[in-house]
Amino acid sequence: MTPRSPRTTTRTVLTVLGAVLVSLVGSASAHAAWDPQPVPAAPSGGERATPRIVGGTVLPDTLGAPYTVAIFTALTPTSGEGCSGTVLDPLHVVTAAHCFVESNGTRATPAQVKVVAGTPSYYNAGADPGATTVGAAAVRVHPRYDPAQFDDDVAVVTLAAPLNFATGRVGALALPAVGSSILPRNKYAYTSRDVQLTGFGLSTTGGDDFGTLRSVDVSAIPIGFCQQDKNVDAAGTDAPAVLLCSDQAGAGACQGDSGGTAASGAPGGRFLAGVIDTSGEACEEGRNLYANVAAPEIRSFIDAALVERDLTPDETPLSPRGGRSVKLTGSAARVGRTVRCRRGSWRSGAKFRYAFVFVKGKKERNRGLSSKSTYRLRSTDRGWSVSCAVQARNGGGTGVTFWPYTVKVRR
Template sequence: MRCHNLFLCLFIFFHTSECKSVENSPVYGYHLRVGVPEARRIAVKETLRGARIVGGSQVTAATVIPYQVGIIAALTGGASSVCGGSLISTTRVLTAAHCWFDGQTRATQFTIVLGSVTIFSGGTRLTTSDVTMHPNWNYYLNDIAYVKISAVTLSNTIQLIALPTTAEASRSFEGLDGLISGFGKTSDAQTTFPTSTALHQTTVSVITNAVCQNSFKVTIDSSHVCTSGTGGKGTCDGDSGGPLTVLLNNKRILIGVVSFGPSEGCQASSPSVFTRVTSFLTWINSNL
């Protein structure tokens, strides 16, 4: 993940040292580097029937993770990119800010896919350009955005995921089992078509930010939450914006939005990094 456009970096940051931080940003250039190739790969494979999350299993029915959203991002120039998201109200989807603008390429429209285990076929499909990135997004921090959609009808395949309550906002969630899901790659070696293109899921353990920091040169902030990569489990290319949920008090809640992973690869047994939802509850709730 490198900065190939020096002029853009200088324009944004005005001096070379700050451009250096953009060069190392895990989300800069996401669409052209990751999203577009993933979209092409998934689209072709789905015509053969049948993708992702490293170390996980295929989701066989949309009823299993009914809050999962697939996002097809139409980009300037005509290409398509892919991301994930979470349905938090009948008119709002939560995703990563870099799914709309990654610092290099901006989306012009999202196709929101609900109630489907495949992203390019099936389910309820809505288009929108009403996307609001967090105003303080800066490549490393505040990687969160909400998407306004036409009101959807809930069903056994389309359900909301609960947000943490105010009382739960101070929790670190350390040690809890987290559930991650997405349409992204299932291995680093996956340059050709995977064995399936269905939504995948896996269970990972939430770890402390201090432990997480040991695997990254960039600062792991209090507004991040991390999961262990033990056993080669974690998020991968194409999973950006998707959900990290935990079961708390017999209720599944959304605690993270997929942001970035280790530069050494998805199967390196290194942590995955998410935007911590509890750090943005006020912002999210004010826009519901």
């Protein structure tokens, strides 16, 4: 059977991502006492990326990513859908839910699914003595997954037989601590973190080369810092705790990489940072979303699946939903005046903290997270431009969204 270009693997990001790394941004000068200017996009490391587009480097073997496997779902006797996945233990692979769920809600059965491990070439697996092809005993999809949404796009495949780790060609990737911050922070402000993407997807938009293991390095940031434009939910989602994103032209995931690996950490100490979910309409744009496997909303499902337990939606904690219209307000951005960070609309019962960020050229400083939503501008703030961010936290995870504008502080 020949995998065709997947219809839903990787899904297309429906809105335009403009990645903003708050800890790196500069700001435009305001033209009036209160004239917000868009926060300019910061460099995302694209200049360091391989000149090859999306697929990056072809791996000659699986030793650099023994945990990344190819997944094929047979939709008809002659066609199917190709995806990628990450081995968590000898019997379990985590991948994307949309690899098994059609847009109308129809789900693939375990009998339709096979996993190929231990080889860098899906098509040459039959001639590769190190390759293992195994069926699925069960396919579990996150109980909150909705094909119309990006949230909770994760699934766990229970294999029909355990994988053999003895040769080193197949291995597991560790999960991060539940609730841990995947990305490093300076007080409140998340910065980018290098992640390695590995998968068997296409190397070009509309290509026909599914089945070769490739790797590419990108910089990931929380979804709350990927904005379409003013006051629009990041990438069409209102769940900032459960998604990461990257926006790195010429480097990223493509169709067939869905469910693949976004790994972080040094070799020998790598862990799974995210499950590849979406790509931009053109893969070359390098716009991708990843399910944050440290978020309790995601992780509760994964941990249950690893012990063959099915959960109901109510058994997975719902992370904060919302973040629309985060906004800095005040009568004027002048020394001695007070500005307020309005958190906008949220659901799911969250506790909030606020941060005020000041930027000048390439310099950035912030006052750290606080329960206070107001800040009185000081003389030391004069000449800087101010913005704000809101952190929302509950048992399902912690998300941060920000106001994508700055206002220059005057006398």
